[in-house]
Amino acid sequence: MDVSAFCRQSNVVVVAGKGGVGKTTVTAALARAAASCGLDVLVVGLDDSGGLPALFGQDRPFGYDDVLLEPGRASDAAAGDGICRHVPGRIRGRVVTSDAALLQYLGDHGLGRVSRRLVQTGALDVVATAIPGLKEMLVLARVKQIERDQTADLVVVDAPATGHAVTFLTSSGGLADAARGGALRSQAEQVVEMLADPSRCQVLLVTAAEETPVNEAVETAYRLEDEVGVHLGPVVVNGCYPVLDHLDADPAGAARSAGVAVPSAHDSGRLAAAGAFRARRQAHQAHQLDRLARDLPLPRIVLPYLFSAELGVREVAILASSLAGGIEALP
Numbered sequence: 001m002d003v004s005a006f007c008r009q010s011n012v013v014v015v016a017g018k019g020g021v022g023k024t025t026v027t028a029a030l031a032r033a034a035a036s037c038g039l040d041v042l043v044v045g046l047d048d049s050g051g052l053p054a055l056f057g058q059d060r061p062f063g064y065d066d067v068l069l070e071p072g073r074a075s076d077a078a079a080g081d082g083i084c085r086h087v088p089g090r091i092r093g094r095v096v097t098s099d100a101a102l103l104q105y106l107g108d109h110g111l112g113r114v115s116r117r118l119v120q121t122g123a124l125d126v127v128a129t130a131i132p133g134l135k136e137m138l139v140l141a142r143v144k145q146i147e148r149d150q151t152a153d154l155v156v157v158d159a160p161a162t163g164h165a166v167t168f169l170t171s172s173g174g175l176a177d178a179a180r181g182g183a184l185r186s187q188a189e190q191v192v193e194m195l196a197d198p199s200r201c202q203v204l205l206v207t208a209a210e211e212t213p214v215n216e217a218v219e220t221a222y223r224l225e226d227e228v229g230v231h232l233g234p235v236v237v238n239g240c241y242p243v244l245d246h247l248d249a250d251p252a253g254a255a256r257s258a259g260v261a262v263p264s265a266h267d268s269g270r271l272a273a274a275g276a277f278r279a280r281r282q283a284h285q286a287h288q289l290d291r292l293a294r295d296l297p298l299p300r301i302v303l304p305y306l307f308s309a310e311l312g313v314r315e316v317a318i319l320a321s322s323l324a325g326g327i328e329a330l331p
Contacts, residue, residue, distance in 0.1 A: 001330040004037035010202040011147045012155045012194070013233065014169070017206030018216045019161040022238040025311055025319065026206045026303070027158040028055035032320035033327070034154050035070060035089030042152035043069070043093040046139060046160060046168075052093060057313040064100045066092045092152070098135035101142045134184075136171035140191045147200060162205075162220045169195065169203070170227045198231035205298075206236045209288040218295045234299035234330060236323070237289065241305050243282055247275040301326030 013030065017023035031041045045052050049061040056069040070091035147155055159165045172195070176188035194200045203224055207217035217235060224230050246254070251271040255262045263271060293300065303322050306315050 001327055003033060003324045003327050004039070006327045006330070007034040007037060007039055007154050009233075010198060010200060010231070011150075012143060012157060012201040014157045014159045014165075014201065014203045014230075015206060016159040016162055016165040016203055016220065017236075017238075018163075018208075018213045021206050021208040021213050022303075023161070023206045024051050024158050025055060025316065026204070026236050026238055026323070027156055028052060028316045029303075029319040029323050030204070031091050031154075031156045032070075032087060032316055033324045034156070035072065035087040035091050036320065036324065038088040039153040040072075040089055041091045042066070042146065042155045043091065044143060044146070044155060044157045045093065045095045046158065047095070047097050049093065049095050050158070051311075052158060054310075054312060055316050056091065056093065058093075061095075062093045063095050064097070066094050069093050089153075096139050096142045098139050101135075101138035104142065136168045137184075137188050137191060140168070140172055140195075141187045144191050144194045147194065159203075162216050166220060166223050166227070169224060169230065173228065196229045202231040202233045204233045204236060206238055207292070208239050209237055209285040209292075211288060214288050214292050214295075217292070221296055221298065232298055234301050234326075235292065235296060236301045236303060236326075237292065238303045239305045240289075240302045241278070241281055241285060244278060247279040247282075249275070251275075299330050301330075 007030075015023055015027045015030065017026070027043060031043045034041045043052060045062075049063075053059065053061055058067070058069065068090070070087060070089075072088055072090035143155065143157060146152070160168055172188045172191040176185055176192055205217050205221055207213040221232055221235075225232065251268040252262050289300075289302075301323060303319055303326070306318065308315055
């Protein structure tokens with residue numbers, strides 16, 4: 001599949017996954033892959049920007065107003081290491097918080113003075129939590145408004161970890177059913193309409209080739225389909241080790257065949273142990289990938305494990321390239 005066509009399938013892509021599987025990193029990689037096709041991309045963090053700024057080379061968190069993360073360039077020239085640092089399309093970032101969404105909602109409905117009073121008295125959180133699902137619905141309503149304003153070709157939302165993401169995405173439906181009428185019901189219904197329209201929104205689940213993340217991804221996928229009706233994109237399996245062959249080879253014999261210095265008996269033992277560990281890791285990874293394919297019949301994109309202490313612009317560029325390759329391989 002063409003990468004640009006994939007990124008234009010839905011106006012909003014919600015990236016969700018269990019904490020620790022690299023959901024935020026995949027969010028940044030998807031934004032960069034889309035911008036590499038010339039798209040204007042808006043990355044939305046919820047409540048705070050988290051690790052997003054560092055992934056775009058920024059040292060300060062961003063807030064409710066747009067921050068320019070990548071201005072867009074006429075060409076995508078590679079640096080000396082072969083990694084392209086700039087992309088043709090523009091990337092911006094912002095944070096949408098429930099408090100700010102509530103204040104904007106009140107202001108849009110002629111209650112600006114009330115909102116200011118709530119802030120002054122510290123009662124804003126009391127109001128926001130008074131109605132179950134209100135916070136989540138208002139945040140999604142803000143995302144919906146951004147989508148409707150068409151200020152970006154693609155909006156990529158870094159969603160909460162999957163346990164909270166399900167609540168985040170199902171809250172609007174519950175509120176729409178509970179509210180008898182009025183502006184809140186109308187807003188909730190509009191959010192539900194956006195979530196159910198694949199041309200407007202889809203969810204990209206991120207997991208790792210481990211038992212618990214795979215279990216959670218499968219459970220989350222079925223819950224989102226059953227309870228939200230949202231379209232699910234391909235599952236992104238992050239942090240997969242490249243498969244190596246000949247891990248059971250004798251280190252001394254392999255050294256002789258390669259014409260290099262033969263390791264000592266001690267080093268040979270350590271190399272053999274490392275090879276055995278990697279073989280076990282690959283077998284476990286293959287088992288989890290097979291289980292994911294069996295239990296969740298969705299297309300799959302595999303991203304490599306990066307042997308790096310920190311993730312930044314360079315690493316995101318590598319993952320974006322790998323993600324683009326996975327998209328192109330989709331049927």
